[in-house]
Amino acid sequence: MITEFIQFSLTPILIGILAGISCAIPGNFLILKSQALIGDAISHVVLPGIVVAFIFTGVISTIPMLLGAAGAAIVAVLLIEIIKRLGKIEPGAAMGVVFTGMFAFGVLILEQTDTSKVHLDVEHALMGNLESLIWLKAEGWESLFDRDALSTLPDELFRITLVCGLILFLTLIFWRWLKIVTFDEEYAKTIGIRSSLISFSLVIITAIAAVAAFESVGSIIVIAMFICPPAAARLMTNKLSTQVIWSIFFATLSAIFGYIIAGYGPHWFGGENAVSAAGMIAVFSGIILMLTCLYGPYRESVGQKKV
Amino acid sequence: MSSMSDNTNTSKITPPNSALEIQGLTVSYGDKTAIFSVDANFPKASMSAIIGPNGAGKSTLLKSVIGVQPKLSGQINIFGNPIKNNLKKIAYVPQRVSVDWDFPTNVMDVVQMGLYRQVGLLGRMRGKQTSIAMECLDRVGMADLWQQQIGQLSGGQQQRVFLARALAQDAEIYLLDEPFSGVDAATERAIIDVLKSLKSKNKSVIAVHHDLATVRDYFDYVLMINIKNIAEGLINETFTNENLQSTYGGKLELAHAEELSVSIDRTTT
Amino acid sequence: MNTFVQAMLFQAGYNVALVTIGAILLGVAAGSAGTFLFLRKRALVSDAIAHATLPGVGIAFIIMTWLGGDGRSILGLLCGSAITALVGLIIIEWIPRRTRLPEDAAIGSVLGVFFGAGIVLLTVIQTMSSGRQAGLESFLLGSTAGMLFEDAVVIAIGGFLSILGIWIARRPLTIVAFDKDYAISMGYDIRKIDLLMMGLVLGVTVIGMKLVGLILIVAMLIIPAVTARFWSNRTDEVVIIAGFLGGLSGYMGAILSASAPSLPTGPIIVLIAILLFIVSLFLAPNRGVFSIFMQYRKTKSNIHRRQGLLTIAKGKDVVSPFTKKLLLNEGLQGLDGLTSKGKELITKIHIDENRWIAAKEIYPDKDMSKNYGIKFIEEILTMDELTNLDQYIKSQKFKSRSYDY
Numbered sequence: 001m002i003t004e005f006i007q008f009s010l011t012p013i014l015i016g017i018l019a020g021i022s023c024a025i026p027g028n029f030l031i032l033k034s035q036a037l038i039g040d041a042i043s044h045v046v047l048p049g050i051v052v053a054f055i056f057t058g059v060i061s062t063i064p065m066l067l068g069a070a071g072a073a074i075v076a077v078l079l080i081e082i083i084k085r086l087g088k089i090e091p092g093a094a095m096g097v098v099f100t101g102m103f104a105f106g107v108l109i110l111e112q113t114d115t116s117k118v119h120l121d122v123e124h125a126l127m128g129n130l131e132s133l134i135w136l137k138a139e140g141w142e143s144l145f146d147r148d149a150l151s152t153l154p155d156e157l158f159r160i161t162l163v164c165g166l167i168l169f170l171t172l173i174f175w176r177w178l179k180i181v182t183f184d185e186e187y188a189k190t191i192g193i194r195s196s197l198i199s200f201s202l203v204i205i206t207a208i209a210a211v212a213a214f215e216s217v218g219s220i221i222v223i224a225m226f227i228c229p230p231a232a233a234r235l236m237t238n239k240l241s242t243q244v245i246w247s248i249f250f251a252t253l254s255a256i257f258g259y260i261i262a263g264y265g266p267h268w269f270g271g272e273n274a275v276s277a278a279g280m281i282a283v284f285s286g287i288i289l290m291l292t293c294l295y296g297p298y299r300e301s302v303g304q305k306k307v
Numbered sequence: 308m309s310s311m312s313d314n315t316n317t318s319k320i321t322p323p324n325s326a327l328e329i330q331g332l333t334v335s336y337g338d339k340t341a342i343f344s345v346d347a348n349f350p351k352a353s354m355s356a357i358i359g360p361n362g363a364g365k366s367t368l369l370k371s372v373i374g375v376q377p378k379l380s381g382q383i384n385i386f387g388n389p390i391k392n393n394l395k396k397i398a399y400v401p402q403r404v405s406v407d408w409d410f411p412t413n414v415m416d417v418v419q420m421g422l423y424r425q426v427g428l429l430g431r432m433r434g435k436q437t438s439i440a441m442e443c444l445d446r447v448g449m450a451d452l453w454q455q456q457i458g459q460l461s462g463g464q465q466q467r468v469f470l471a472r473a474l475a476q477d478a479e480i481y482l483l484d485e486p487f488s489g490v491d492a493a494t495e496r497a498i499i500d501v502l503k504s505l506k507s508k509n510k511s512v513i514a515v516h517h518d519l520a521t522v523r524d525y526f527d528y529v530l531m532i533n534i535k536n537i538a539e540g541l542i543n544e545t546f547t548n549e550n551l552q553s554t555y556g557g558k559l560e561l562a563h564a565e566e567l568s569v570s571i572d573r574t575t576t
Numbered sequence: 577m578n579t580f581v582q583a584m585l586f587q588a589g590y591n592v593a594l595v596t597i598g599a600i601l602l603g604v605a606a607g608s609a610g611t612f613l614f615l616r617k618r619a620l621v622s623d624a625i626a627h628a629t630l631p632g633v634g635i636a637f638i639i640m641t642w643l644g645g646d647g648r649s650i651l652g653l654l655c656g657s658a659i660t661a662l663v664g665l666i667i668i669e670w671i672p673r674r675t676r677l678p679e680d681a682a683i684g685s686v687l688g689v690f691f692g693a694g695i696v697l698l699t700v701i702q703t704m705s706s707g708r709q710a711g712l713e714s715f716l717l718g719s720t721a722g723m724l725f726e727d728a729v730v731i732a733i734g735g736f737l738s739i740l741g742i743w744i745a746r747r748p749l750t751i752v753a754f755d756k757d758y759a760i761s762m763g764y765d766i767r768k769i770d771l772l773m774m775g776l777v778l779g780v781t782v783i784g785m786k787l788v789g790l791i792l793i794v795a796m797l798i799i800p801a802v803t804a805r806f807w808s809n810r811t812d813e814v815v816i817i818a819g820f821l822g823g824l825s826g827y828m829g830a831i832l833s834a835s836a837p838s839l840p841t842g843p844i845i846v847l848i849a850i851l852l853f854i855v856s857l858f859l860a861p862n863r864g865v866f867s868i869f870m871q872y873r874k875t876k877s878n879i880h881r882r883q884g885l886l887t888i889a890k891g892k893d894v895v896s897p898f899t900k901k902l903l904l905n906e907g908l909q910g911l912d913g914l915t916s917k918g919k920e921l922i923t924k925i926h927i928d929e930n931r932w933i934a935a936k937e938i939y940p941d942k943d944m945s946k947n948y949g950i951k952f953i954e955e956i957l958t959m960d961e962l963t964n965l966d967q968y969i970k971s972q973k974f975k976s977r978s979y980d981y
Contacts, residue, residue, distance in 0.1 A: 331883055331896070333879050338875045343948055362945070379879055380880060556936035
């Protein structure tokens with residue numbers, strides 16, 4: 001039983017937790033800056049990124065795919081910024097134009113390729129493939145100290161650990177700047193902080209989180225992790241640092257319970273097959289948000305919004 | 308007849324007495340002029356008001372000085388040197404409505420933001436910084452509320468917190484954008500006391516002001532603009548009915564003007 | 577090419593003609609309904625609505641299969657998707673009203689969570705015996721192969737009904753989009769009208785999903801509206817232009833994809849819309865990038881020219897290098913002071929300065945000052961107003977004269 005859990009559930013749950021945390025942390029600042037939907041836009045352009053990467057390299061492997069997705073994310077962010085400024089278009093509409101346009105381009109190119117493997121990859125990128133990230137070599141807890149067994153851990157785990165670590169590190173280092181730029185961007189400029197650089201870096205970090213997370217949990221479900229845990233956390237406290245900690249906790253909770261319910265839930269109802277774990281994690285994060293909306297101690301607004 | 312700007316007192320202020328000097332500052336939003344070729348020379352160790360009707364470009368002027376709003380042309384000097392690299396001598400108090408007061412933070416946190424430049428990115432907020440912040444809160448009469456969530460403050464209290472944050476910066480020039488807008492009488496009194504104490508410490512205070520009835524009581528110097536310069540100089544010589552008419556044009560309501568001229572007559576005679 | 581011309585003229589078979597008509601109607605409906613959303617700054621609500629249809633599709637399929645019917649019946653699937661999209665919409669409206677969370681957070685969470693739930697249901701369906709060939713994936717990316725006759729009929733009728741709905745509700749929708757406060761003062765219930773607007777968007781989304789897929793229908797709602805905004809400043813005109821652009825994209829997309837089987841309808845429609853957007857972004861008069869850039873250069877020169885000449889006239893030195901260069905290049909200033917052309921212009925500017933001062937006195941309610949320094953007042957006032965103004969300046973009443981000429 002334990003061995004089975006370690007083989008089939010431990011790594012996916014860990015990956016789910018780390019992906020959730022990587023998205024939830026920047027999500028806190030994005031929501032406070034009224035940019036919550038930038039994560040949505042970035043997640044959608046992962047598809048064209050993968051497809052273009054395949055066209056260029058002709059091979060289906062992880063690294064070009066990740067680079068393609070990251071490239072597409074950065075192109076999207078730049079295009080949104082350009083269209084917003086040049087055309088004087090409100091951010092939501094600029095995002096809508098860019099990501100749907102890029103998505104359409106991706107689908108068109110995709111239809112031109114016959115390789116079914118690419119189609120499969122696209123489906124994984126959209127819907128996630130958490131369940132397949134298993135650790136067959138594991139024989140029990142002792143495998144955690146066995147170098148041979150450890151070397152067969154899925155690569156995704158290493159990548160997402162790296163990204164999650166990077167995001168935690170940067171958040172701690174730049175905490176003060178992030179906080180002041182999120183609260184009062186103009187004032188931050190007057191005390192010598194390069195506000196626009198900080199804001200742009202936040203979006204780039206968001207893109208990195210989205211790209212790192214999509215290969216395991218699926219790109220569109222990433223959106224739920226960008227928004228639900230930090231939004232729920234916002235209703236639990238009036239202190240920014242506490243809010244970030246709550247969001248990490250909620251992301252973790254969603255990953256654990258979402259995965260377990262997806263894997264074992266159907267059996268409890270007499271079903272035979274597991275359902276999508278990534279989907280269930282998103283649903284679980286939504287349930288947490290709903291509960292905080294109804295009962296969160298700080299769910300009501302206290303101060304007037306910006307005009 | 309001579310050019311209008313000749314009846315200002317600009318020439319009286321020589322560099323050692325000048326805090327902030329603006330030459331030919333023009334800002335436009337797209338193809339709309341916000342301010343056109345504004346000159347100003349605010350004296351050191353005094354309290355200056357910037358007045359003009361809505362849309363006259365008062366806030367734009369301040370924002371352009373601190374570099375938040377890009378300018379089309381113009382030069383800005385502080386204490387005789389270009390403003391670039393000297394920005395740390397300025398503390399800016401934005402309009403209260405420019406931020407989200409529902410932000411998850413408290414009074415102490417906001418005031419400590421004024422110390423960010425001093426402590427740097429990674430420097431710890433030590434006891435010294437906390438006591439500076441407390442002292443600044445005390446000066447605006449908010450020491451008791453240091454732990455308060457910012458959203459729970461009244462409009463006047465929010466303005467005081469912003470002022471305390473600027474005080475923490477320990478600057479030479481204080482730029483305030485409508486500091487008395489929407490605040491209670493007690494706060495207005497408290498803020499003006501703090502600003503006067505700054506003046507007595509040789510600091511320069513420049514505020515965008517909208518209440519014409521109090522200009523004479525609060526300030527020593529005034530810049531009147533409406534897109535362009537109308538008049539500039541010491542209050543007694545410049546804050547006249549004639550200049551007010553040119554600044555506000557038909558927008559200065561007659562009733563208001565009469566009330567004002569009474570107050571002007573009262574103080575000048 | 578032959579098929580292309582045939583398709584263009586609705587001659588490439590009954591089915592193709594029907595799909596083309598459907599695409600046009602859908603484009604018109606999406607373009608005009610999307611405009612109201614865009615003008616209310618809620619473009620991305622459509623994205624949430626679209627994603628929230630997915631669980632409905634899944635639930636409808638499961639229920640219809642359980643009841644022993646055909647799970648793929650399009651009407652059933654559309655009803656299901658409309659129901660969950662409506663639930664999503666209600667949550668989006670509820671969250672910012674009842675909590676401190678902003679609307680974009682509500683949109684994002686509904687989008688992510690409902691889509692997650694949809695994916696869960698799709699995995700359930702895949703394990704059902706009848707679910708393997710359900711073809712529900714086409715709701716994600718649109719029907720790439722030929723469309724069933726039944727689908728085309730539903731899209732055409734639905735598109736027509738949506739346009740009819742928008743036509744009936746056009747007045748309240750336009751007023752609210754144009755000026756919310758004014759609409760409130762006229763006694764309109766904003767919340768109801770917003771719900772009506774989002775209901776129309778929901779209808780368009782549900783109908784269009786089968787043709788272009790749930791992600792690309794968002795494009796058809798947003799892109800024509802944003803494009804149309806470049807061409808007009810009037811709400812009613814923007815709605816009509818957006819409808820036209822949407823219809824044009826639908827028509828072009830449908831015939832292109834009919835003539836080349838490897839070109840899927842949905843993405844082609846969207847890419848044509850994007851093409852129209854790019855052209856408008858750069859070339860539209862007044863609001864296009866090119867026009868704004870030229871305007872900016874002109875404004876900058878006008879301001880520097882005037883500012884420079886006024887400075888020289890006051891006997892001061894021009895500091896700005898840009899101004900110096902401009903005055904030299906335009907032959908206004910020579911090496912030894914103003915040229916005769918420069919002197920002529922400075923007189924004109926002095927007259928204009930006085931006119932601005934006088935105009936503020938006699939036309940206090942006219943909002944002109946935003947053009948000061950950029951235009952001469954004679955470009956703004958009517959002939960009569962100008963004559964009136966000059967008479968005032970000559971009269972004794974005008975005391976604020978500040979320039980002699």
